[in-house]
Amino acid sequence: MNPLVSIVIPAYAREAELTELLESLTVQTFQQFEVLVVNNDGPPKQHLLAPFLNRLSVRLIELEENHHVKARNRGVMEARGEYILLLDDDDLLMPTHIERALDDLTTADLVFTDAELFRFTWQDGRRVVTEWEAFAYELDLDRIRQDSTFIPSGTLYRKRLHDVIGMFDETVYNYWDWDFILRVIEHGTVVHPARATVLYAFNGTDNLSAKQDEARRRYFERFCQKHGLVNMEMKNFHIVQSERREYVRQTERSFAGTFPGRTEGDN
Numbered sequence: 001m002n003p004l005v006s007i008v009i010p011a012y013a014r015e016a017e018l019t020e021l022l023e024s025l026t027v028q029t030f031q032q033f034e035v036l037v038v039n040n041d042g043p044p045k046q047h048l049l050a051p052f053l054n055r056l057s058v059r060l061i062e063l064e065e066n067h068h069v070k071a072r073n074r075g076v077m078e079a080r081g082e083y084i085l086l087l088d089d090d091d092l093l094m095p096t097h098i099e100r101a102l103d104d105l106t107t108a109d110l111v112f113t114d115a116e117l118f119r120f121t122w123q124d125g126r127r128v129v130t131e132w133e134a135f136a137y138e139l140d141l142d143r144i145r146q147d148s149t150f151i152p153s154g155t156l157y158r159k160r161l162h163d164v165i166g167m168f169d170e171t172v173y174n175y176w177d178w179d180f181i182l183r184v185i186e187h188g189t190v191v192h193p194a195r196a197t198v199l200y201a202f203n204g205t206d207n208l209s210a211k212q213d214e215a216r217r218r219y220f221e222r223f224c225q226k227h228g229l230v231n232m233e234m235k236n237f238h239i240v241q242s243e244r245r246e247y248v249r250q251t252e253r254s255f256a257g258t259f260p261g262r263t264e265g266d267n
Contacts, residue, residue, distance in 0.1 A: 003057060005033035005098060005156070006079030009087045010071035012042035016125055017090035017201070019048055023261030024092040024199075026055045030099035034080060037089075038063050038071040069170045076162060084159050091153040094197040095260050101156040109188035110157035112150060112181075114251045115198040117241070127201075129257045135200060136251035137244070139192040141185060145229060147240065152177040154198035161188055174216050175223040182227055195252035199259070202238075 007025070011018050018037070025035060034057040039045050041064050049058050061078060063071050076084055083105065085098065097113070104111040114136035120127040137149040144150065165183040168176045184190060220234045 002080045003032055003034040004081055005030075005083045005085050005102070006075070006081035006159070007033055007035045007085045007087055008038065008072055008075030008079065009035065009089055010038045010040055010068045010075070011045060011089040012040045012066060012068075014089050015043070015048055016127065018045075020127065020259055020261070021087065021089060021092050022049075022052045022056065022058075024095075024259060025261070026052065027095045027261045028093065028098050029096050030102060033057070033085070033098065034059065036061055036075045036078060038075045040066045040068060040071050042066070067170070069168050069173060069176045072176075073167045073170065076159065076167065079159060082159060083156055085154070085156045086152045088153045088201075090201040092199040092259055093154055094199070094254060097154060097197040098156065100193075100195070100197070101154075104191050104193055105156060105158065107189070108191040109161055110155065110181075110184050111191045111193065112152070112155040113193055113198055114196040114249075115151050115154070115200040116196045116253070116255045117200050117202040118255075119203055120201070127259075129259070132199075132255060132257065133245075134196050134248055134251055134253060135241075136194060136196060136249045137247055138249055139190065144185070145182065145227065146232070147244065148178040148181065149244070150177060150181040151198060151200055152180070153200060157184070158188075164188070169226075171219075172223040172226065173219045175219055179223055179226065194249060196255065199255060 036059050037045060038061045045060055049060060052058055061074060063074055101111045116132045117135045118129045118132040120129050161184060164187050169179050172179050217234060224232050
Protein backbone atom coordinates (compact mmCIF):
# COMPACT_ATOMS: atom_id res chain seq x y z
CA MET A 1 0.00 0.00 0.00
CA ASN A 2 1.37 3.39 -0.98
CA PRO A 3 1.89 5.97 1.76
CA LEU A 4 -0.59 8.84 1.91
CA VAL A 5 2.12 11.43 2.67
CA SER A 6 5.67 11.75 1.35
CA ILE A 7 8.02 13.76 3.56
CA VAL A 8 10.82 15.35 1.52
CA ILE A 9 13.99 16.27 3.45
CA PRO A 10 17.06 17.71 1.69
CA ALA A 11 20.14 16.91 3.78
CA TYR A 12 23.79 17.81 3.60
CA ALA A 13 25.96 17.62 6.71
CA ARG A 14 23.72 18.14 9.75
CA GLU A 15 23.95 14.65 11.23
CA ALA A 16 22.73 15.32 14.77
CA GLU A 17 19.93 17.57 13.55
CA LEU A 18 18.70 15.00 11.03
CA THR A 19 18.65 12.35 13.75
CA GLU A 20 16.54 14.62 15.96
CA LEU A 21 14.14 15.27 13.09
CA LEU A 22 13.69 11.54 12.44
CA GLU A 23 13.08 11.00 16.16
CA SER A 24 10.27 13.56 16.01
CA LEU A 25 8.69 11.66 13.11
CA THR A 26 8.60 8.39 15.05
CA VAL A 27 6.09 9.91 17.50
CA GLN A 28 3.72 11.42 14.95
CA THR A 29 0.13 10.46 15.73
CA PHE A 30 -0.37 9.81 11.99
CA GLN A 31 2.07 7.26 10.57
CA GLN A 32 0.97 6.50 6.99
CA PHE A 33 3.92 8.33 5.47
CA GLU A 34 7.25 7.72 3.82
CA VAL A 35 10.42 9.71 4.47
CA LEU A 36 12.61 10.68 1.51
CA VAL A 37 16.03 11.91 2.61
CA VAL A 38 17.77 13.54 -0.36
CA ASN A 39 21.52 13.65 0.21
CA ASN A 40 22.88 16.79 -1.49
CA ASP A 41 26.29 15.34 -2.29
CA GLY A 42 27.01 15.38 1.44
CA PRO A 43 28.59 12.78 3.73
CA PRO A 44 27.09 9.25 3.73
CA LYS A 45 23.70 8.99 5.44
CA GLN A 46 23.11 5.23 5.67
CA HIS A 47 24.45 4.98 9.24
CA LEU A 48 22.11 7.78 10.35
CA LEU A 49 19.05 6.16 8.83
CA ALA A 50 19.81 2.59 9.96
CA PRO A 51 18.39 2.97 13.51
CA PHE A 52 15.06 4.14 12.06
CA LEU A 53 14.50 1.51 9.38
CA ASN A 54 12.29 -0.59 11.67
CA ARG A 55 10.31 2.43 12.86
CA LEU A 56 9.87 4.54 9.72
CA SER A 57 9.51 3.97 6.00
CA VAL A 58 12.71 5.71 4.89
CA ARG A 59 14.30 6.00 1.47
CA LEU A 60 17.68 7.57 0.75
CA ILE A 61 18.09 9.41 -2.54
CA GLU A 62 21.55 10.47 -3.66
CA LEU A 63 21.84 13.81 -5.46
CA GLU A 64 25.36 14.36 -6.74
CA GLU A 65 25.11 18.11 -6.31
CA ASN A 66 24.69 20.42 -3.32
CA HIS A 67 21.54 22.21 -4.48
CA HIS A 68 18.67 22.27 -2.01
CA VAL A 69 16.00 23.26 -4.56
CA LYS A 70 16.97 20.48 -6.97
CA ALA A 71 16.91 18.12 -3.99
CA ARG A 72 13.32 19.04 -3.22
CA ASN A 73 12.30 18.61 -6.84
CA ARG A 74 13.97 15.22 -6.94
CA GLY A 75 12.15 14.18 -3.78
CA VAL A 76 8.79 15.28 -5.16
CA MET A 77 9.39 13.41 -8.41
CA GLU A 78 10.13 10.19 -6.52
CA ALA A 79 7.33 10.62 -3.96
CA ARG A 80 4.65 7.93 -3.86
CA GLY A 81 2.21 9.81 -1.66
CA GLU A 82 -0.83 11.84 -2.61
CA TYR A 83 0.45 14.63 -0.37
CA ILE A 84 3.89 16.21 0.03
CA LEU A 85 5.24 17.46 3.34
CA LEU A 86 8.35 19.66 3.23
CA LEU A 87 10.98 19.67 5.97
CA ASP A 88 14.45 21.15 6.41
CA ASP A 89 16.94 18.80 8.02
CA ASP A 90 17.33 20.92 11.18
CA ASP A 91 13.64 21.49 11.92
CA LEU A 92 11.13 19.25 13.74
CA LEU A 93 7.40 18.62 14.07
CA MET A 94 5.20 18.38 17.12
CA PRO A 95 3.47 14.95 17.39
CA THR A 96 0.03 15.93 16.05
CA HIS A 97 1.30 18.06 13.18
CA ILE A 98 0.63 15.71 10.25
CA GLU A 99 -2.71 14.40 11.55
CA ARG A 100 -4.14 17.86 12.07
CA ALA A 101 -2.72 19.24 8.81
CA LEU A 102 -4.43 16.42 6.89
CA ASP A 103 -7.73 17.46 8.45
CA ASP A 104 -7.14 21.01 7.19
CA LEU A 105 -6.57 19.74 3.65
CA THR A 106 -10.17 18.56 3.36
CA THR A 107 -10.96 22.18 2.39
CA ALA A 108 -7.65 23.32 0.87
CA ASP A 109 -4.78 22.51 -1.47
CA LEU A 110 -2.01 23.57 0.92
CA VAL A 111 -1.72 24.10 4.65
CA PHE A 112 1.08 25.71 6.61
CA THR A 113 1.01 26.34 10.32
CA ASP A 114 2.66 28.76 12.69
CA ALA A 115 6.02 27.81 14.17
CA GLU A 116 8.18 28.06 17.25
CA LEU A 117 11.52 29.71 16.47
CA PHE A 118 14.04 28.18 18.83
CA ARG A 119 17.61 28.96 19.76
CA PHE A 120 19.91 26.34 21.19
CA THR A 121 23.32 25.35 22.50
CA TRP A 122 25.14 22.07 21.96
CA GLN A 123 25.53 19.58 24.81
CA ASP A 124 26.99 16.10 24.35
CA GLY A 125 26.36 16.24 20.61
CA ARG A 126 22.70 17.18 20.97
CA ARG A 127 20.88 20.48 20.74
CA VAL A 128 19.50 21.91 23.97
CA VAL A 129 16.85 24.58 23.52
CA THR A 130 17.62 27.82 25.35
CA GLU A 131 14.70 30.02 24.25
CA TRP A 132 11.82 30.04 21.80
CA GLU A 133 9.22 32.43 20.44
CA ALA A 134 6.11 32.15 18.31
CA PHE A 135 6.37 32.81 14.59
CA ALA A 136 2.68 33.49 14.02
CA TYR A 137 1.18 35.91 11.52
CA GLU A 138 -2.11 36.21 9.72
CA LEU A 139 -2.11 35.16 6.07
CA ASP A 140 -2.50 38.48 4.26
CA LEU A 141 -2.57 37.80 0.52
CA ASP A 142 -1.43 41.33 -0.31
CA ARG A 143 1.21 41.70 2.37
CA ILE A 144 2.83 38.35 1.63
CA ARG A 145 4.00 39.83 -1.68
CA GLN A 146 6.04 42.35 0.31
CA ASP A 147 7.01 40.30 3.36
CA SER A 148 6.89 36.51 3.28
CA THR A 149 5.82 34.98 6.59
CA PHE A 150 5.71 31.54 4.95
CA ILE A 151 7.98 28.94 6.57
CA PRO A 152 8.05 25.91 4.23
CA SER A 153 9.04 23.38 6.90
CA GLY A 154 5.94 21.46 7.89
CA THR A 155 3.97 22.59 4.84
CA LEU A 156 1.59 19.89 3.61
CA TYR A 157 0.01 20.08 0.16
CA ARG A 158 -1.55 18.05 -2.61
CA LYS A 159 1.12 16.71 -4.93
CA ARG A 160 -1.10 17.44 -7.91
CA LEU A 161 -0.44 21.17 -7.38
CA HIS A 162 2.78 20.65 -9.30
CA ASP A 163 0.75 19.62 -12.34
CA VAL A 164 -0.73 23.12 -12.31
CA ILE A 165 2.15 25.38 -11.24
CA GLY A 166 5.21 23.30 -12.14
CA MET A 167 8.07 22.30 -9.90
CA PHE A 168 10.04 24.44 -7.45
CA ASP A 169 11.86 27.16 -9.38
CA GLU A 170 15.57 26.35 -9.24
CA THR A 171 16.49 29.65 -10.92
CA VAL A 172 15.44 31.76 -7.90
CA TYR A 173 17.34 29.47 -5.49
CA ASN A 174 17.18 31.17 -2.04
CA TYR A 175 13.69 32.46 -2.83
CA TRP A 176 12.19 29.16 -4.02
CA ASP A 177 9.79 29.03 -1.05
CA TRP A 178 8.46 32.58 -1.44
CA ASP A 179 8.03 31.96 -5.15
CA PHE A 180 6.24 28.68 -4.43
CA ILE A 181 3.68 30.11 -2.01
CA LEU A 182 2.87 33.03 -4.33
CA ARG A 183 2.21 30.61 -7.20
CA VAL A 184 0.07 28.36 -4.99
CA ILE A 185 -1.98 31.33 -3.78
CA GLU A 186 -2.61 32.30 -7.40
CA HIS A 187 -3.82 28.86 -8.46
CA GLY A 188 -5.02 27.08 -5.31
CA THR A 189 -6.53 27.36 -1.85
CA VAL A 190 -4.26 27.96 1.16
CA VAL A 191 -5.15 27.66 4.84
CA HIS A 192 -2.95 28.86 7.69
CA PRO A 193 -4.22 27.63 11.08
CA ALA A 194 -3.15 29.40 14.25
CA ARG A 195 -1.17 26.63 15.92
CA ALA A 196 2.61 26.43 16.31
CA THR A 197 3.42 22.80 15.55
CA VAL A 198 6.65 23.34 13.59
CA LEU A 199 9.96 23.82 15.43
CA TYR A 200 12.23 26.06 13.38
CA ALA A 201 15.93 26.40 14.23
CA PHE A 202 16.86 30.06 14.57
CA ASN A 203 20.49 30.36 15.72
CA GLY A 204 21.26 32.03 12.45
CA THR A 205 24.94 31.47 11.78
CA ASP A 206 24.48 28.70 9.20
CA ASN A 207 21.09 29.71 7.86
CA LEU A 208 21.01 30.57 4.16
CA SER A 209 18.83 33.57 4.98
CA ALA A 210 21.65 35.08 7.03
CA LYS A 211 23.97 35.37 4.06
CA GLN A 212 23.76 38.50 1.92
CA ASP A 213 25.97 38.40 -1.13
CA GLU A 214 25.90 39.24 -4.81
CA ALA A 215 24.69 35.80 -5.86
CA ARG A 216 21.76 36.08 -3.48
CA ARG A 217 21.00 39.57 -4.80
CA ARG A 218 20.77 38.23 -8.34
CA TYR A 219 18.30 35.58 -7.19
CA PHE A 220 16.29 38.22 -5.37
CA GLU A 221 16.12 40.47 -8.42
CA ARG A 222 15.11 37.51 -10.58
CA PHE A 223 12.35 36.62 -8.10
CA CYS A 224 11.04 40.20 -7.97
CA GLN A 225 11.02 40.49 -11.74
CA LYS A 226 9.13 37.20 -12.08
CA HIS A 227 6.34 38.38 -9.77
CA GLY A 228 6.28 42.03 -10.79
CA LEU A 229 7.47 43.28 -7.41
CA VAL A 230 8.92 46.79 -7.36
CA ASN A 231 10.75 48.90 -4.77
CA MET A 232 11.70 45.81 -2.82
CA GLU A 233 14.61 45.80 -0.36
CA MET A 234 16.58 42.60 0.15
CA LYS A 235 16.77 41.73 3.86
CA ASN A 236 17.72 38.54 5.60
CA PHE A 237 15.22 36.61 7.70
CA HIS A 238 16.78 37.67 11.00
CA ILE A 239 16.54 41.39 10.30
CA VAL A 240 12.97 41.12 9.05
CA GLN A 241 11.96 39.03 12.04
CA SER A 242 13.08 41.75 14.43
CA GLU A 243 10.94 44.25 12.51
CA ARG A 244 7.73 42.18 12.35
CA ARG A 245 7.43 41.00 15.96
CA GLU A 246 4.78 43.61 16.75
CA TYR A 247 2.42 41.83 14.32
CA VAL A 248 2.53 38.41 16.02
CA ARG A 249 -0.93 36.86 16.34
CA GLN A 250 -2.36 34.67 19.07
CA THR A 251 -1.66 31.03 18.32
CA GLU A 252 -2.01 27.63 19.95
CA ARG A 253 1.32 26.65 21.52
CA SER A 254 2.32 23.30 23.01
CA PHE A 255 6.13 23.27 22.78
CA ALA A 256 7.79 23.24 26.21
CA GLY A 257 11.45 23.20 25.21
CA THR A 258 12.01 19.45 24.75
CA PHE A 259 12.20 17.90 21.29
CA PRO A 260 9.50 15.34 20.41
CA GLY A 261 10.81 11.78 20.32
CA ARG A 262 13.53 12.23 22.93
CA THR A 263 13.61 9.88 25.85
CA GLU A 264 14.01 11.21 29.37
CA GLY A 265 17.70 10.30 29.42
CA ASP A 266 18.36 12.35 26.27
CA ASN A 267 17.12 15.65 27.67
